[in-house]
Amino acid sequence: MVFKRRNPRSYLRIVAELFYPRGGWKRAFTYVMHRLSRLPDQPHRIARGVAAGVFISFTPLFGVHFLGAAAIAWAIRGNILAALLGTFVGNPATTPFIAILSVETGRWILGIEGGMSFNQIIGAFSHAAIEFWENIRAIFGPEDTSWIDLKHFFDTIFLPYLVGGIVPGLIAGVIFHYLTLPVIGAYQKRRVKRLRARSERLRLGARARARADPAAGGAAAPGGGAPLNEPEPPL
Numbered sequence: 001m002v003f004k005r006r007n008p009r010s011y012l013r014i015v016a017e018l019f020y021p022r023g024g025w026k027r028a029f030t031y032v033m034h035r036l037s038r039l040p041d042q043p044h045r046i047a048r049g050v051a052a053g054v055f056i057s058f059t060p061l062f063g064v065h066f067l068g069a070a071a072i073a074w075a076i077r078g079n080i081l082a083a084l085l086g087t088f089v090g091n092p093a094t095t096p097f098i099a100i101l102s103v104e105t106g107r108w109i110l111g112i113e114g115g116m117s118f119n120q121i122i123g124a125f126s127h128a129a130i131e132f133w134e135n136i137r138a139i140f141g142p143e144d145t146s147w148i149d150l151k152h153f154f155d156t157i158f159l160p161y162l163v164g165g166i167v168p169g170l171i172a173g174v175i176f177h178y179l180t181l182p183v184i185g186a187y188q189k190r191r192v193k194r195l196r197a198r199s200e201r202l203r204l205g206a207r208a209r210a211r212a213d214p215a216a217g218g219a220a221a222p223g224g225g226a227p228l229n230e231p232e233p234p235l
Contacts, residue, residue: 041079043188047181048078051173053086058098058169060161062125065090086176098165103157106164112156121157128153 052072056065065087073083096118138145
């Protein structure tokens with residue numbers, strides 16, 4: 001294959017790079033900012049898209065964050081590609097903090113007592129996913145379905161995560177919006193200035209070359225004859 005890696009990554013390496021990308025988080029963040037700054041759209045639309053991606057990262061909708069970010073960006077007239085890049089905020093390094101903050105906030109809002117660690121939250125999500133697929137299989141097989149554990153998971157973890165993520169998600173989205181807006185605007189202005197300066201240099205260079213080589217510009221031949229680059233008239 002043309003795009004196949006010369007040295008394929010092992011599964012252990014793939015998992016490790018999920019938690020610490022190759023080159024470090026600083027390089028990954030720089031890459032995301034570079035991609036954002038080069039999006040061909042207005043700064044306020046890009047900033048709205050980033051806010052949508054950041055907000056969706058505070059929800060428990062794992063697996064559909066891209067779709068959710070795109071839908072929110074479309075609804076608020078933001079840039080969809082910027083929204084997809086904005087979901088970078090919800091990476092494996094930040095997800096533990098986001099999950100604990102959202103679940104604890106939601107349980108406090110809903111009046112549910114007791115705290116939960118990140119390991120308990122992830123374990124509950126894993127168990128719920130397995131039980132969900134087992135119940136789906138049971139619908140088409142001889143086994144009996146049981147949704148009791150899933151209901152308990154929804155009431156004590158998923159719903160608090162969903163409710164509790166709204167407030168910090170909105171706050172983080174607004175912060176990233178107002179941080180991104182001036183940065184993208186300043187970068188685009190500098191880029192336009194550089195492109196204009198480059199275009200001017202090329203124009204002046206072409207004019208200088210034309211002066212240095214008059215024959216290329218269709219100048220008349222010595223002695224007052226016809227221009228060198230024009231065909232002779234027919235006899």
